[in-house]
Amino acid sequence: MxxxxxxxxxxxxxxxxxxxxxxxxxxxxxxxxxxxxxxxxxxxxxxxxxxxxxFKIRGATNRLLQIPEAQRPAGVVAFSSGNHAQGVARAARLLGMPALIVMPSDAPAVKVEGVRADGGEIRFYDRNTESREVIAQQIAAERGAIVVPSFDDxxxxxxxxxxxxxxxxxxxxxxxxxxxxxxxxxxxxxxxxxxxxxxxxxxxxxxxxxxxxxxxxxxxxxxxxxxxxxxxxxxxxxxxxxxxxxxxxxxxxxxxxxxxxxxxxxxxxxxxxxxxxxxxxxxxxxxxxxxxxxxxxxxxxxxxxxxxxxxxxxxxxxxxxxxxxxxxx
Missing domain, CATH: 3.40.50.1100 (Rossmann fold)
Known part of the structure; x- marks a missing residue:
């Protein structure tokens, strides 16, 4: 679609x-x-x-289902304080895809643990001095991965x-x-x-x-x-x-x-x-x-x-x- x-x-x-x-x-x-x-x-x-x-699992799963099979091995990159991160990590695991999440260093521990439990890789950043969007784009370019936005998609x-x-x-x-x-x-x-x-x-x-x-x-x-x-x-x-x-x-x-x-x-x-x-x-x-x-x-x-x-x-x-x-x- x-x-x-x-x-x-x-x-x-x-x-x-x-x-x-x-x-x-x-x-x-x-x-x-x-x-x-x-x-x-x-x-x-x-x-x-x-x-x-x-609710984030709804959007994350719908988005990842749009990724063609041939592109799935390169995985996805997302940025989130936690709930979108967990949704993407779970959806990626269900579809057999790797996922890296850019998360703020002060994200709640329960959300960090949730991402890791679903096999997601985490890159922490500082909310006040770094841009999560820039970091995500850089990592995606390096890996050939697809960026999964948290809302504007x-x-x-x-x-x-x-x-x-x-x-x-x-x-x-x-x-x-x-x-x-x-x-x-x-x-x-x-x-x-x-x-x-x-x-x-x-x-x-x-x-x-x-x-x-x-x-x-x-x-x-x-x-x-x-x-x-x-x-x-x-x-x-x-x-x-x-x-x-x-x-x-x-x-x-x-x-x-x-x-x-x-x-x-x-x-x-x-x-x-x-x-x-x-x-x-x-x-x-x-x-x-x-x-x-x-x-x-x-x-x-x-x-x-x-x-x-x-x-x-x-x-x-x-x-x-x-x-x-x-x-x-």
Whole structure:
């Protein structure tokens, strides 16, 4: 499947057919206490229970399946703080391909261990002084490998969008329909893929993105109508969604289909992680809990009293860090 233009809902459908039996159908969860806390009816899609602990396996597998058999021995190179890294490493192992991942030196240990467990090779870099994109391109050129971007790639976007198709089908089976859906967003691969998915099966659902306060490039970009970058060195506990700016492809989709952005603080994210554990019995990593944090702490007034879908996108958090968050309660 080659793309001469932006991917469409039909491309997400094709990805879903391709990924049948290769990814896990994750549950949709609900709790009355969370509804009361938010002032809306929340339905939580637990992608933290996906293979490798996040939605990233969807896009990674869809992308690697596009690589011709003759090119697979040279392998792939990816850059990621962890979840995309694990998704690519797992997909590469399933397809018998070597994978090298460029990861920040401060990546959570659980994510590093996950990559290594699937046979992935790691090249660490410094977030503040090195460019992961440049490093990945250099290594790929040396090896004749293919670079697998973490979000700004049509096949990645369509693979991630299968979570949206699945979510909509689960809601329909329950006799429900989402008025809104909030998902964590870094580069926007998941959010834009979900928006494409819902455009064809639940067109009345408006997609919003959640992101760290002070790292709200999507909110600012949607407001200005152009891609806005985050200031270098801006930090948050939400390591999984600390991308510099929206991608070109993802923003082209998002500016047409997204409703807005919800910025969340680290404290609100920790509250959401505790709520996910207490009421849903799921482990949410900081970045993965951003949408739930937005719903519980700062839900936009337009969503009050509505049916709101929430994506908990990942659960890969170091045990010590997670125990520390839970013990703060």
């Amino acid at each position: 080659a793309f001469d233009s932006l991917p469409t809902h039909s491309d997400v459908l094709a990805a879903a057919a391709r990924l049948t039996d290769l990814v896990r159908k994750t549950p949709v969860l609900q709790h009355d206490v969370l509804d009361a806390m938010s002032g809306a009816r929340l339905f939580v899609k637990a992608e933290c229970l996906q293979e490798t602990g996040s 049509p096949h990645i976007i369509c693979g991630q969008g299968t979570a949206g198709l699945e979510f909509a089908a689960q809601m329909e089976e329950a006799g429900e329909r989402l008025d809104y859906l909030i998902t964590p967003a870094g580069g926007g691969g998941l959010a834009s893929g979900i928006a494409l998915a819902l455009e064809g099966v639940s067109s009345g659902t408006r997609v919003w993105v959640a992101e760290p306060e002070g790292h709200d490039d999507w909110r600012r970009s949607l407001a200005s109508g152009r891609i806005e970058a985050n200031a270098p060195g801006t930090r948050s506990i939400c390591d999984a969604i600390l991308t510099p700016a929206p991608g070109e492809l993802t923003f082209a989709i998002g500016k047409r289909l997204f409703g807005g952005g919800v910025p969340v603080t680290d404290a609100q994210v920790k509250d959401a992680m505790r709520a996910a554990f207490r009421y849903l019995r799921i482990v949410a990593e900081p970045g993965g809990a951003a949408a739930l944090a937005g719903a519980l702490s700062c839900l936009p007034e337009t969503m009050k009293g509505k049916t709101v879908g929430i994506v908990v996108s990942g659960g890969n958090v170091d045990a010590g860090d997670y125990a520390g968050v839970l013990s703060e309660a």
